Amino acid sequence: MAKHKIALIGGGQIGGNLALLAAQKELGDVVIFDIPKAEGMVKGKALDLMQLRPHDGHDVTITGTSDYSDISGSDVIIITAGIPRKPGMDREDLLGINLGIMKDVASNVKQYAPDAFVIVISNPLDAMVYAFHKVSGFAKNKVVGMAGALDSGRFRAFIAMETGYSVQDVTCMVLGGHGDTMVPITRLATVGGVPVTALISPERLKEIEDRTRVAGGEIVKLFGNGSAFYAPAQSAIEMAESYLRDKKRVIPCASLCEGEFGVDGYFIGVPSVIGSGGVEKVLEFTLTDDEQAELNNTLDAVKKTVGETGL
Ligand code: TXD
Numbered sequence: 001m002a003k004h005k006i007a008l009i010g011g012g013q014i015g016g017n018l019a020l021l022a023a024q025k026e027l028g029d030v031v032i033f034d035i036p037k038a039e040g041m042v043k044g045k046a047l048d049l050m051q052l053r054p055h056d057g058h059d060v061t062i063t064g065t066s067d068y069s070d071i072s073g074s075d076v077i078i079i080t081a082g083i084p085r086k087p088g089m090d091r092e093d094l095l096g097i098n099l100g101i102m103k104d105v106a107s108n109v110k111q112y113a114p115d116a117f118v119i120v121i122s123n124p125l126d127a128m129v130y131a132f133h134k135v136s137g138f139a140k141n142k143v144v145g146m147a148g149a150l151d152s153g154r155f156r157a158f159i160a161m162e163t164g165y166s167v168q169d170v171t172c173m174v175l176g177g178h179g180d181t182m183v184p185i186t187r188l189a190t191v192g193g194v195p196v197t198a199l200i201s202p203e204r205l206k207e208i209e210d211r212t213r214v215a216g217g218e219i220v221k222l223f224g225n226g227s228a229f230y231a232p233a234q235s236a237i238e239m240a241e242s243y244l245r246d247k248k249r250v251i252p253c254a255s256l257c258e259g260e261f262g263v264d265g266y267f268i269g270v271p272s273v274i275g276s277g278g279v280e281k282v283l284e285f286t287l288t289d290d291e292q293a294e295l296n297n298t299l300d301a302v303k304k305t306v307g308e309t310g311l
Pocket of ligand 1: 009010011012013014015034035038081082083084094098101104105121122123124125146147178226227229232
């Protein structure tokens, strides 16, 4: 069977880790694309990763390039092109610069990899995935935003840290926009099937929910320059793997809703089945009145940032 091909548009902090993780999982050959001024960086990262292979034994090829034609025939495209936040910035502050970049990326991906499954990571995520979809004209099942996987992972991590129990057994879901209005569905969070509400006080759960909402900003503040990259990269790789290996994982992703959860025409974090058909289905379920109100609130935030794209 021919090897899969994964193209990373943007080979910076997240892009470099995407390349490492994709190679170590032998998801396929990896092409790291970046702009000409960063060509040396991505060629260097690719060569360094090629030299890591003997230690891990993963037989894939990793290359770096600034020539878009090198992404031709990719099965998966993962986009991190753009600038990250600096302390004090909201994700929405990145819109002006990153929207221009995303329009350029979308046009080139449409030209060179029209059949790929596209995972958008660049911020502001909810607007960037929308922009990619609008500019590329890709079918809705072939475009998805990575945010909920990261936000849910952060929620899970904080619950594991609070209880001391294995992260493996913590199950959580964070829905909505990738911003401070995101919606942790605490009601359904469990540790090994035991509701977290039986393990953690309401006051602490509220603090954990609040920390989850601003977890990205907490790291940006600590770094002073740039944002998280290990967990974002792993989150996107889980989505790519589910597509490439038709795993039918159910992952909170920014998928295009057309009526689900009362959302129509926007990409927003919802439980999404990822398989060889891309986003194969959005799994809808009844929210409580409070949860629906929070989702409507986060939708308003998504509508605002999407509106600013002018698309
Ligand atoms: O959960 C999420 N979706 C977020 C997303 C989690 C963390 C970070 N989030 C966002 O991802 C972040 O706010 C940024 O918008 C992106 C990428 O973050 P990263 O930390 O990887 O940024 P870097 O290290 O600056 O890498 C960006 C690369 C860099 O190498 C640039 O040269 C390149 O993007 N770049 C481009 N690549 C292709 N095409 C164009 N036009 C381009 N412009 C810059």
